[in-house]
Amino acid sequence: MVITGIGAVTPIGHGAAGLWGGVERGQSAVRELTRFDPGPFRSRVAAEIDDFDARAFLTDRRARRLDRFSQLAVVAAHQAMCDAELDPVRDLPESTGCYLGSALGGVAFAEAQHRAFLGRGAAAVSPALALSVFGGAAGSNIAIELGLRGPSVSNSNSCASGAIAVGEAFRLVRAGQAEVMLAGGAEAPLAPLTFGAFALIKAMSTAAGAWASRPFDVERDGFVMGEGSAVVVLEAADRARARGARVYAEVRGYATTNDAFHMLAPLADGAQAARAIRLALADAHLQATEVDYVNAHASATPIGDRAEAAAIEAALGDHAREVAVSGTKGLYGHPLGASGAIEIAIAALTIDTGFVPGTTNLIRPDADNHLRLVDPRGVHAHPRVVLKNAFGFGGSNAALVLSQPQV
Numbered sequence: 076m077v078i079t080g081i082g083a084v085t086p087i088g089h090g091a092a093g094l095w096g097g098v099e100r101g102q103s104a105v106r107e108l109t110r111f112d113p114g115p116f117r118s119r120v121a122a123e124i125d126d127f128d129a130r131a132f133l134t135d136r137r138a139r140r141l142d143r144f145s146q147l148a149v150v151a152a153h154q155a156m157c158d159a160e161l162d163p164v165r166d167l168p169e170s171t172g173c174y175l176g177s178a179l180g181g182v183a184f185a186e187a188q189h190r191a192f193l194g195r196g197a198a199a200v201s202p203a204l205a206l207s208v209f210g211g212a213a214g215s216n217i218a219i220e221l222g223l224r225g226p227s228v229s230n231s232n233s234c235a236s237g238a239i240a241v242g243e244a245f246r247l248v249r250a251g252q253a254e255v256m257l258a259g260g261a262e263a264p265l266a267p268l269t270f271g272a273f274a275l276i277k278a279m280s281t282a283a284g285a286w287a288s289r290p291f292d293v294e295r296d297g298f299v300m301g302e303g304s305a306v307v308v309l310e311a312a313d314r315a316r317a318r319g320a321r322v323y324a325e326v327r328g329y330a331t332t333n334d335a336f337h338m339l340a341p342l343a344d345g346a347q348a349a350r351a352i353r354l355a356l357a358d359a360h361l362q363a364t365e366v367d368y369v370n371a372h373a374s375a376t377p378i379g380d381r382a383e384a385a386a387i388e389a390a391l392g393d394h395a396r397e398v399a400v401s402g403t404k405g406l407y408g409h410p411l412g413a414s415g416a417i418e419i420a421i422a423a424l425t426i427d428t429g430f431v432p433g434t435t436n437l438i439r440p441d442a443d444n445h446l447r448l449v450d451p452r453g454v455h456a457h458p459r460v461v462l463k464n465a466f467g468f469g470g471s472n473a474a475l476v477l478s479q480p481q482v
Contacts, residue, residue, distance in 0.1 A: 076245050076327075077480055078423045079320040080159025080308030082151035082259075085417055086122040086301055086407045090154045094305075094417070095424045098432050101451060103285035103406055105299050110265045118279035120287045121265055122301030122408030133220075140203060141216060142184035147304035147413075148175060148213035148261035149220050155257060156221065159308040159320065163221040166318075170253045172225030174244040175214035175306075176236025176260040178412035178467070181207040183266035213261045217306075225253045231412070233467030234374070235331070236260050237305065238415025242329035242475055244309050254314055259306035260416035270300060276339065278376060288409070289436040290373035290402030291380050291448055298374045301408025305416040307423065312481070322480040324423040324461070328359025334470030340378055341466060345386025348472040352390035352462065355474035363391040366398050366476075367458035368431050369446075370422045372466045373402020374409055383464060384444045386472075399456060401449040405435025415465035415473065422461045422477050429457035 083090060086104035087097025097104075104122045113119040129138040129146040132153040138146060152173070156163060185208045191199040206212060211229035218227045226247055232239050237260025244258035264270070273279050280287040280297040288299040315322055332351040334342045341348065356363060372383055380402075388395040403421055410417065425431055433453035440448055465473045 076248050076309055077312050077315050077325050078307045078323045079310055079315050080155040081420045082154030083305040083417060083420055084127055084147050084151050085303040086124050091158050094420060098421060101433060101435060103435055105285050105287050105408055111267050116271055116274040117281050118274045120299055122299060124302055142181050142207040143263040144181045144261055145213045145216045147263055149216050151304040151306040152217045152257050155306040155308050168254045170225040171223050171255040172227055172253045173214050173217045173223050174228045174240045174256060174258045176230045176240035176412045177210050177262055178231060178233045178236055179264050180210035181212055182269050183263050186266040186268050232471045233469055234411050234414055235465040235467035235471040235473045236412030238465030238473040238475060239331055241416060241419050242473060245326045245329050248309055248311055255310045257306050258309055260413035261304035262410045262413040263302050264300060264411055265302055286436050288375045288405040290375045290405055290434055291440050291444060292437050293439045293441050295375040295377060297376055299408040301410040303410040303413050303417055305413060305420045307420060324426040324477045325480045327478050328355040328476040330354030330358055331473045336470055338469055341382040343382055345382045345389060348386035349389035351472040351474040355476050359476040361460060364394045365460050366462050367460050369398055369400040369462045370418050371400055371402045372464045373404055375404060384446055387446060396445055396447060399431050399449050400446045401432050401434040403432050419463055422463045426461055426477060426479055429455055431456045
């Protein structure tokens with residue numbers, strides 16, 4: 076199974092080239108929140124997308140009918156199709172489908188409509204509300220926009236949603252239930268109540284400016300909320316070969332587990348996250364020693380990063396001290412359910428370019444962290460096999476294995 080197209084709308088750049096340019100520049104997009112007044116909250120920074128106009132891909136009428144969550148997803152899907160050089164009318168078999176993940180769906184739009192309702196009554200509420208708020212809205216809108224008549228599925232597994240969407244789409248293509256799948260995640264959570272809910276449970280950083288998100292650093296104090304979307308085109312390798320497609324990377328294995336422990340805190344020893352990694356490697360028919368790079372979930376929460384480090388060490392054994400590991404959320408914050416999809420796109424581009432991203436804002440790693448963390452500058456290393464981790468509230472663990480294409 077191969078990735079032949081990448082679409083992305085993120086705070087550091089749009090499209091495959093824009094996203095990768097932002098990764099190579101290594102400049103954080105995190106700053107004080109401007110979407111609304113963060114004054115009432117302990118956390119006051121976020122990673123916002125400033126230069127997004129859905130009308131670059133959609134008609135004015137279509138753009139007005141979609142909330143930001145669906146706009147981000149549909150535009151990323153359009154980009155992925157263009158990048159894969161696929162025409163939705165001419166090139167896609169009827170079995171082509173879409174699998175999209177999101178933690179919160181259209182919650183920000185629902186918040187805005189609730190404020191309108193309280194201020195001006197029911198007549199002020201958009202008729203689009205009922206069709207926009209549910210988690211499956213963005214995936215459905217992608218299917219409608221592109222005419223995808225195959226499996227159309229969504230999931231809401233918190234911050235693991237995007238990675239799980241790509242993994243499950245991979246399984247559908249492998250099982251022969253679809254020849255082509257668009258898969259990824261979208262999130263537009265920057266609204267007062269939603270932002271405040273995460274601030275209330277003290278999950279987000281209270282630091283200021285671009286240094287607020289510090290994966291694996293001893294000074295980290297929580298994640299930074301972001302927004303964004305990424306969609307990849309997955310297709311069978313023989314199909315890609317037959318049409319002469321550019322291939323970024325091959326998806327080799329996938330697995331998911333659950334900690335079955337706590338809604339917020341991961342298992343401290345990372346046991347079930349480690350099991351997901353081992354299962355994904357087994358699914359890929361690869362050994363732990365064959366992993367060259369780990370694109371970590373690395374949300375920059377004190378307990379989360381520590382548990383992930385423990386999971387990587389448990390799953391990879393002695394090799395964990397040799398393999399390159401980095402977390403990239405210091406660049407674009409944590410767009411919740413979209414983060415895994417954005418980072419799968421980054422993992423594929425890492426394989427394609429040979430450049431391993433650095434761990435933004437890393438100055439002093441935890442003393443008990445024995446991983447070989449890539450410094451913020453990144454390194455040219457040409458990894459052949461990349462492991463991508465993603466974790467979410469409720470104990471969700473996902474791991475995917477990507478490699479250099481064999482087509």
